[in-house]
Amino acid sequence: MIARLDRVTYRYPGADTDTLRNVVAEVEDGDFTLVAGPSAGGKSTLLRLFNGLIPQFHGGTLSGSLDVAGRDPSRTPAREMARIAGMVFQEPEAQSVAETVEDEIAFGMEQQGVARGAMRRNVDGLLAALGIEHLRLRTLTTLSGGERQRVAIAAVLALEPRLLLLDEPTSQLDPTGAESVLATIQRLHGKGDLAILVAEHRLERLLPVVTSVLGVEGGIVNAYAPTEAAARLAAVPPVCEIGRRLKLNPVPLTVEALKAALAGRPLSLALEPASASPGDELLRVDGVSVSYGDLPALRDASFSIREGEIIALVGPNGSGKTTLFRAIAGLISHASGAVRMRGAAAPAKVSERTTFAGLVPQDPAIALYHESVAEELGETLRNRRSKQTLADSLVAWNLSSLAVRHPGDLSVGQQQRVAIGAMLAHEPRVWMLDEPTRGADIRAKEWLAHRLKDHAAAGGAAIVATHDSESAARYATRVIALDQGTIRFDLPARQAFGSGAPMPTQAARILPGAILPEEVTL
Amino acid sequence: MTLVMVVALTATNPYYLGIVLLSVLLVAAMAPKTARGVTSFRALLIFGAIMFVISFTIGVINGNYGDHRLFTIPGADLPSWLGGLRLGGPVSAEGVVATLTRGMAILSVLLAFGVFNSAVSPHRVLRSTPAALFQAGLVVTIGLTLLPSSIEDVRRIREMRALRGGRGGLRDLPALVVPAVVGGLERSMRLAEAMEARGYGAAPAGPRLPRLGAMAAAPLLLLAASGWFYYESLRLPSAMLAAAGLAGFGWWIVSAARTHHTTTLTSEPFPMHDRLLAWASLVLALATVGATAWGWDGLKYNPFADLPWPRFELAASLIPLAAAWPALRFAFSPAPATAPVLLAPGLSEQ
């Protein structure tokens, strides 16, 4: 056994409630453990108990007993703990200090005074093990998020820890980057005795490969076997949800396992009646092209959006999704082509365009500035001379209970809601959201899906850039795919996400014609 | 580097200053170009030229030492409560020559540092920080690490203000600056956490005695310098004081390097012959300073002593000429990874 927590209770300094209560958990050598649960439920806090960041870095009150490789992490100096438990964090940019990849990997060893020859061999070995030899001499700032996270893992492993802790390492990455990181982690498992604990929202990728699961919700920690977790966790991947609905036991973890468990029993499709057809045209994009220098970012994009429509804008990073939004909002002055709003040419000024078609860029929470949530929304209403009252706005964004709070005191999910609310408080007819659910948990995604549908039902329209087809299938009516600046297809959602389509959901791979778990029945 | 500075700031003979200036320009022309280097060197060149013109102009309009009057410009005295400065008046040949000489000196120093700055990457400078300044170096490294994302934040916050219908201008400034500062500080706390998790950050304090020694160096050197320059009879004790001070300082540097036992992945940042040459130029520079302090006037020229024609000696001219050696170095190995050669030897230690 490498680590054991016994009746551990922890409270952050200045908090009113315990973040973790009476936690009992054990980690064996060679374990590959998924830490699952909603945002702000205590996953990060739990991981930080294993390397002593809690309470040594964060302070607060801790009770119970901790044992990691025979030491008490709450009292062992950080320099020593680093050789026992290494940790990789969410943000690629906020965890490195060196200039190049090899220097970054060597940094920890340099600080510990490892001899040069041993250090060289170690660096070579790690670069090979993580498949990043080609990056050796690159400057960190030129790497993609996925590459940086793999470098971070190598840098942590350089000190040969016995426990590897990963705190949502893919939440800031696109699907390609996330896949490369998760595949790397999976490869590490099974080589030697290294125990891995990874907190993640991408359960569909990890549940089938981990050896155990720690479910963390509301400060309570439960240990499960993977199939048990699929049956008990509040939020599970679609395939597990279908398995639960069909009362399969054990709950299958993959599409293949589910098909095998059904053993040829026929499934039937339960479709809700289609919603009303779209209304008048709100926004039209006509042959818009943008290039940065010699680099074309968007080529001749044309489409229109009508009342009641919600478009999911998909495509890999760098395919032009953000550029398209910026061109519509008027942020790119050298865009060619035309943008028409309600049949008329769009005004030139950004503030006038966004009065009609509001844009929420990625991570809008970094621009929060006021000292209360109400002031944040109030400022937008004032700037836009909106008829909407502040109280209505707070209700619409589910923020009434937080109105007097300082945005800085809220959880990341709540901050995101405040920030989206602040950008859209004046209820523009068209919403444009750039990856609004990146790193969010299922509850936040469901809330946003409802909010989007309400908006569309009231005669509005929305375009949402996203990598997440499972949750886009819940709200989108149409899907536009961009690839290298060109619109590759523009299809109704049921075709885009259906079986045999470009990007099928798990439900579609189980039953042709379905795209959502609840549409699959026996 | 050190040599250029020393020669430029001690020499007053226009021949030698000219040689230094040309050497620096030669090195700049031969040095490998990096994108960052070219812009910063050009900026410095422009800045230097402007400074030269301004100081020359100001020097001329009130440069009224000396007897060799060239011409007179109509002038006026500023009121006495402003210091009674006289503008205009007679312009003397000595004044013009002196101003030109000093202008050349300052220009050489500016340009020499320009070449240095453009050739050496910031991370490289920091890697060469002596262990005694480990923590301070770490602070600056962290700053460098966090810079790019902070600049990006400011750009994005500005865009989001526009998207929210913000009016821009001065009144919108707090909405731009406050989130940028707070966001940056919060990001730095996340970096601090990652650093802590990787087991570094706080280093223990170094041994106390060498630190005391280093601190004693400051008053000792100050006393020594005052004695040396202002009391001719006290030169020998001053020299001894200076030696004691430098010893204390050196002790501190060395002992700190022992306490902070770290290793490096890459071997010597600078090749051997570069290090040798750098040391040689430092020795030459120190020798020049020493000789000048003992009263050697080989590099000197005084226009105010009745405006003589400056002397030129071949031997003395070799000193400023030595500043051009990096150019030769570049000529023989056209593409070194980065140009380390102008580095002051003190920096190449760690």
Add this chain to the structure above:
Amino acid sequence: MAVSVRTRATSRVSLPSMGDVSLIVLNLLGLVAYLHPFISAGATKNDSRWFQHSTDAPLVFAAIAALCMVLVVAELTEGSLNSKSLAGLGMLAAMAAVLRTITLPAGANLYFLLVILGGYAFGWRLGFLLGALSFFLSAVVTGGIGPWLPFQMFASAWMGLSAGALRPVAVSLRIRGRAEVWLVVGFGIAWGLLFGAITNLWFWPFWVGGPDITYQPGIGVLEALRRYWNFYFLTSFGWDLARSICNAVLIAILGGPLLRAMVRFQRRFNWKLG
């Protein structure tokens, strides 16, 4: 078994005992070395040879001032910074360094604002380091390393240090709210001018003009001050005045919100130097 761990920052002792005294002494020595042109009232005769050797002494004294800077920075950071203070200080220094490169109309610069408010909010020790290291960082990044650097670092460090010393004064005089912002505004105006006066000192001895304005060893404190004033007035007073007024406007606009945000941050992360 219950373990209660106090928050890290409070459980540390800030500096070894010899710290504060030696810091003050080192700063004063730096100041002496720095102001050497004014007090070089030694035995050198005011003969016609002054021009030849007038630059030797300033060169040596400037080097001593630089050495003092190194020692103060080393002493301030030695063993007393945890990872939080290192990172926060690094961040502030980085931001200040970026701001320094952005010149607003009339030479106004948010750099001054950040160093002054940083020192004011987080104390004199941080103020000093912030001032010194941000200048160093910006010199490293923009390619501004040179003999002028120690002078700029000292000027900026003293600006941060004195801002840190201003806070206790404001607290003891019960100056709060708007009045507090105005106090900092006035402080900013004063430093806008002082900063120029200090940084221009580095090349004064190397510069030749008329007798009313040129540095000459052995002329006595008052005469040196008079000449330097002339030099400063002629070369940079107008510029500095415009700059310090613009800085004051910036502090008036930004001071309140930024100070509140910094104090909030400090409380939230229990952040302080040491």
